Amino acid sequence: MSNKVGDKDDDKVRLDKWLWAARFYKTRALAKAAIEGGKVHCRGERCKPGKEPRIGDELLIRIGFDERSVVVQALSGVRRGAPEAQALYRETAESIARREQAAAQRKAGALGVQTDGRPSKKQRRQIHRFHDGQD
Template identity: 80%
Template sequence: MTAKDDDKVRLDKWLWAARFYKTRALAKAAIEGGKVHHRGERCKPGKEPRVGDEYVLRSGFESRTVVVLALSAVRRGAPEAQLLYRETEESVVRREQAAALRKAGGLGMQTDGRPSKKQRRQLQHFSDAQQVVHPWADED
């Protein structure tokens, strides 16, 4: 990282350089979509992050809280990109717990596959019995 990198960097460029997003356009879209927060408020793509700032990044099911350790406008390899930030301990624990819950919930939803012909008839009979006939409906 050169002295030029430490001057001023846009938030979307820093997120891209830290490898949170594959392109700057995706980083900008995430920021504009309200997925990046600083001190509980939404950010703008042109915001200039500073060392020590804390950002909350949401992506899909995951939400991570990161602290800026260094600034860079250049995208490098993953090991170098990880030196730009540190994820908080609470964030790591929260993500691991959420992943474990998703995994456990997914296992409970296994089925035996498609229903048999008999089971389909039973389902159809059950759904027909659940339909409510309104007295004011026209009879054919």
């Protein structure tokens, strides 16, 4: 009898619960807040936390700087280990390439412009001349 309840529970699961079970967010509350904040799109549209994802649905999930495009492979409302959670979805190849490119750009930008500190008196004069010539 409990199997029927478990099967029914796996057939219909809320989106916030699925995101939590797939380990995209640490708590269901964070998953719900992300969905309500427009950080999760299902089939290209904003959705509600109570939406029921279906196998084959494409989700666009934005977490911090990363934006992942995943396809739902299985449904689960139970949070398990990372290997089992990764079996619930498949990230698209384009998404992986975009994330790697964005990470490389962030890493390159993190180096930024290296300076020796405050400009010298001569450099300040040059800056002022440059700004005065812009007007």
